[in-house]
Amino acid sequence: MSKKLVTIKEVVLKNNCPECYNNEGLRLIFMQKMIDTKFYQSMTSQISHEINCKTCDTVIYPVKWTDDIERVFEYQKKAFVPQKASTYLKKMSWVFIISTIIVVFALLLAVYSNL
Known part of the structure; x- marks a missing residue:
């Protein structure tokens, strides 16, 4: 499992x-x-943010934010629309689900045919 x-x-x-x-x-x-x-594959509702400078290649932590940066951040945070939390089943899941249904159906058919 990878989280990124x-x-x-x-x-x-x-x-x-x-x-x-x-x-x-x-x-x-x-x-x-x-x-x-x-x-x-699942997109969660967990959001994070980061401010970095491409010129000096450093991460700017909230401790070093100026009032101007904080105001712009609050504005952008309100304007930000995250992607909807969702889950996408991969091919392996569908194979597992379908094969389980087939096995259960075959077992039920075998039990009821012997009665």
């Missing part, structure tokens, strides 16, 4: 980076957790 964060939305921020003071490198990234197994 999938990027749903990336926003370019025009604020100054608290590390390098460049105003063209900040990116706000919204991610959603995805679970992938042999049997199914």
Whole structure:
């Protein structure tokens, strides 16, 4: 089973980076957790976010956010629409479900034919 964060939305921020003071490198990234197994693939409702600077290649943690960055973040957070939580059954699941139904049907047929 693998759990990974999938990027749903990336926003370019025009604020100054608290590390390098460049105003063209900040990116706000919204991610959603995805679970992938042999049997199914599921998009959960768990959301995370990250602000990083492409210029100085650092993650900007909330402790270092300025008031401007915080205001822009709150605005983008309200505007963000996550993907709907869903589960997709893979081929292996369908094979298992159908074979189980066939075996149960065959057993019932065998039991009732002997009566």
